[in-house]
Amino acid sequence: MTESFALLLTVYSGDRPDHVRAAFASAVSGQTRRPDQVVLVQDGPVPEELAKCLAELRTTSAADVVFVELESNQGLGLALDAGLAASRHDIVARMDADDISMPHRFEVQLPLVEGGADLIGAGLLEFGSGLDDVLGSRIPPQRPSDIARYARLHDPFNHPTVVYRRSAVLAVGGYGDVPLMEDYWLFARMIANGARVGNVPEPLVYYRVGEGAYERRGGRGLLRSELRLQRELLRHGFISRPQYLRNVAVRGGYRLVPTWLRRSVYRRFVAPYGARLNARGRG
Secondary structure, X not given: OOOOEEEEEEEOOOOOHHHHHHHHHHHOOOOOOOOOXXXXXXXXXXXXXXXXXXXXXXXXXXXXXXXXXXXXXXXXXXXXXXXXHXXXXXXXXXXXXXXXXXXXXXXXXXXXXXXXXXXXXXXXXXXXXXXXXXXXXXXXXXXXXXHHHHOOOOOXXXXXXXXXXXXXXXXXXXXXXXXXXXXXXXXXXXXXXXOOEEEEEEEEEEEEOOOOOOXXXXXXXXHHHHHHHHHHHHHOOOOOHHHHHHHHHHHHHHHHOOHHHHHHHHHHHHOOXXXXXXXXXXX
16 A cells, blocks of 8 residues: 655755756656655755745645745754654655656655565665766665664665655654764664664665765764764664774774775775675575
8 A cells, every 4th residue: 555755855055956956856756656745944044046946846846845944054964853843744755955866766665665664775876977977886785684784884774765754763863963974873773773674775866976075974074973973872782882992993094084095995895885795695
């Protein structure tokens, strides 16, 4: 039995109007199974051109749009919590404002949530100048046991691909305010709370890798967020003390290495790790 669902998309001042239009169209009118509601969150003031874009999308959308305007920039986690509060439906699909959903994305993912899952992610393809410029892929672990094990060191879901039960997210307190790590923090708590999770290994989203993408995965600011996340994971018993020390060394060190090395490590070891787990499970 099919259920209605909402699409949750946040926009902030740094987003480009052309990217937002493309992302919105791919996840609404471009889907073989369209969302019944779009929750569009504006996270703080935006430039005039972007404001006009959002107004246009609200009036021309093929699905009903609920617009949530935050007076100041709250950050992704709090903006998503505001969007979840505005959703009329328990099933919610995430979408970033500069990515592209493949046309059959929701047709593939929704039946899995309707069939009993609380959280379903998918693989993605990283692209550069256009969809024909594919730079790499991220294939996540598929089996719940592999997801739980992987989550002790890495985020086990590609956040822009997830579809989840709003009730399961709210049961652990929502995203919360762990800047730059809000999705990992949420997914770890959901797993610890017994949420039924899974991943579709098939790429269902094109993920835009713009200028500075790998630079943003490093630096002292992200290191501080990383250390805060690891302290929270330890405090809540999600990881052990030895795992905490390993994560600080491995993940913390990753934030401080030069960008060229971070790019190489990510593409060679981190991104394909889920695919290796899936292959091992089929062997």
